[in-house]
Every structure is written in C-alpha cells, then in structure tokens.
Amino acid sequence: THFGFQTVAEEEKEGLVGGVFSSVASKYDIMNDSMSLGIHRLWKDDFVATMLPRLPPSVHRNPVRNGVAVPDGEAPAPAPFKCLDVAGGTGDIALRLLDRARDKFGSRDIEVEVVDLTENMLHEGRKRVAQTMYYNTPQITFTQGNAQDLPKHIEDNSIDLYTISFGIRNCTSLPAVLSEAFRVLKPGGRIGVLEFGKVSNPLLKEAYRQYSFQVLPVLGQVIAGDAASYQYLVESIERFPSQPDFAQLIRNAGFQTGAMREGKGGSWTDYTFGVATMWTGVKA
Numbered sequence: 412t413h414f415g416f417q418t419v420a421e422e423e424k425e426g427l428v429g430g431v432f433s434s435v436a437s438k439y440d441i442m443n444d445s446m447s448l449g450i451h452r453l454w455k456d457d458f459v460a461t462m463l464p465r466l467p468p469s470v471h472r473n474p475v476r477n478g479v480a481v482p483d484g485e486a487p488a489p490a491p492f493k494c495l496d497v498a499g500g501t502g503d504i505a506l507r508l509l510d511r512a513r514d515k516f517g518s519r520d521i522e523v524e525v526v527d528l529t530e531n532m533l534h535e536g537r538k539r540v541a542q543t544m545y546y547n548t549p550q551i552t553f554t555q556g557n558a559q560d561l562p563k564h565i566e567d568n569s570i571d572l573y574t575i576s577f578g579i580r581n582c583t584s585l586p587a588v589l590s591e592a593f594r595v596l597k598p599g600g601r602i603g604v605l606e607f608g609k610v611s612n613p614l615l616k617e618a619y620r621q622y623s624f625q626v627l628p629v630l631g632q633v634i635a636g637d638a639a640s641y642q643y644l645v646e647s648i649e650r651f652p653s654q655p656d657f658a659q660l661i662r663n664a665g666f667q668t669g670a671m672r673e674g675k676g677g678s679w680t681d682y683t684f685g686v687a688t689m690w691t692g693v694k695a
C-alpha cells in the first residue's frame with residue numbers, strides 16, 4: 412500500500428541518517444570547525460543570543476537571615492526555564508544556552524533536555540558535559556528520541572524554548588517535526604530553527620556549490636574517513652526548502668512568525684549570505 416511504502420521509506424531514511432551520524436559522531440565537532448572554518452560558532456552564538464530571553468538572576472539557595480537558616484519552602488526556587496534542544500547531538504546548542512544564561516544573566520534556573528536519534532552522538536554529548544560544571548545537575552539531560560514523535564514524557568504545553576540546529580533537514584517529514592514542536596511548547600513559547608539556507612547571490616551560489624561538491628567530501632574523507640556521509644550532507648542541504656518556503660511551513664504548523672529582535676524584520680535571518688539561516692516563531 413501507499414502507506415506501507417511510506418513507512419518503509421521513512422525507516423530506511425532514519426536508518427541511513429542513524430548510520431551517517433553514528434559513523435561521524437566522534438569527529439563531529441572537529442568536522443564542523445574545519446568545514447565551516449569555525450564560522451558555525453558565530454552562527455550558533457547569534458542563534459542562542461536571539462532565542463534566549465533575559466532570565467532573572469538565580470537567588471541564593473539555602474538563604475541565611477540574621478545568622479539563622481531560612482527554612483525550606485520560604486524561598487522557593489522559581490520554576491526553571493525549560494528548553495528542548497532537538498537533534499541536539501553533542502550538546503553544542505544546549506551548552507551555549509546554559510553558558511549564556513549563567514554568564515549574561517547570572518541564572519542557573521534553566522534546564523535543557525537534548526533529544527537525538529543517534530546514541531553515539533548523545534554519548535559524545537554526555538562525555539562533553541562531564542567536563543563542565545553542569546555535570547550531574549538537572550540543568551542538562553540527554554534522551555534518545557525522534558523529532559517527529561517526541562519521547563512520551565515530554566508533555567503538551569510544557570516547554571518554554573524549542574531549538575533545532577542543523578537537524579531538521581535530516582528528518583523525513585518537516586511538518587511532523589514542526590507540529591510536535593508546537594504541541595510541546597507552552598503558549599507564548601518560541602521555536603528557533605538553525606539550518607543551511609539557500610545562497611541567492613548567483614556568483615556566491617556557484618562558489619558555494621563548488622565548495623560543497625568538490626571540497627566537502629574530500630574533507631570528510633580526510634578527517635572522518637567517510638566521504639559518503641559528507642556527500643549525503645551536501646545532498647540534504649540542496650533538498651531543503653528555501654527561506655520563504657520553510658517560513659511558510661512554520662506558519663502552517665500554527666506558529667506566528669515575525670520580528671524576533673529589533674531591527675530585524677521578517678521570519679528569518681540569513682547568516683553568511685544565506686549559507687545558514689535562523690527561522691523563528693511563537694506559539695501564540
């Protein structure tokens with residue numbers, strides 16, 4: 412049946428994606444740096460700075476008043492700001508969210524759950540977090556799961572901020588991912604999607620094509636010993652919708668799109684001539 416055919420095709424794609432990311436997981440972070448010449452760091456920093464709202468500074472726990480400990484319950488901790496970083500891989504966005512909350516706002520009342528399809532990527536993420544102050548705290552957790560059908564413990568209307576960075580183009584159904592995001596976000600919650608965009612300037616577009624098809628697979632072979640995975644990466648970027656088409660998909664899922672920060676109109680922001688793009692939306 413048509414339905415049966417779709418199911419097989421989806422399973423195959425997920426198997427393929429799992430294979431790609433399993434095989435490159437341990438080299439993933441160094442590949443990002445070498446392929447983008449480190450520029451992905453700037454894109455991610457701006458993405459996180461745009462998406463994370465100002466948080467109140469954390470109050471001192473176990474406060475003491477006139478030399479006497481204030482009993483538990485008198486100074487209840489505020490509800491943490493809840494983030495879901497889907498396709499969060501090695502925790503790159505999650506750690507940036509936590510660091511920014513702490514460095515910029517003095518807040519540690521923020522929790523990020525990373526959900527990713529690939530166990531090997533989560534494993535790299537856990538190893539990375541073990542080197543940070545967030546290790547063994549509720550501030551960061553890793554869960555294996557699919558963006559299109561989020562793990563059941565993540566409830567409707569429970570999330571303040573949903574992020575997905577360089578992950579959504581690997582998913583079989585973009586509408587399924589976006590409708591799951593809409594479901595789990597609280598009213599007023601925000602979605603941020605960071606993904607490769609389309610370069611519109613014709614000259615730059617040709618240079619970028621050459622770089623993608625000639626240079627990236629070679630870099631993939633040299634650094635990760637895996638040209639095929641990087642060929643897949645390039646093809647998945649080509650297939651992804653244009654900036655306005657993807658903004659329309661976000662609206663179709665029920666989100667309002669519009670200016671997220673002063674001086675920036677529209678539903679998306681291009682980085683590096685559209686090599687990468689940030690789309691934002693609000694669950695009204």
Ligand code: SAM
Nearest residue numbers: 432498499500527528529532557558576578581
């Ligand atoms: N977010 C990280 C970043 O920005 O560096 C990692 C991005 S990595 C290119 C893409 C990730 O998407 C991989 O870790 C892969 O396992 C994950 N992924 C692919 N399809 C997925 C799906 N359907 N659900 C959840 N994660 C998925």
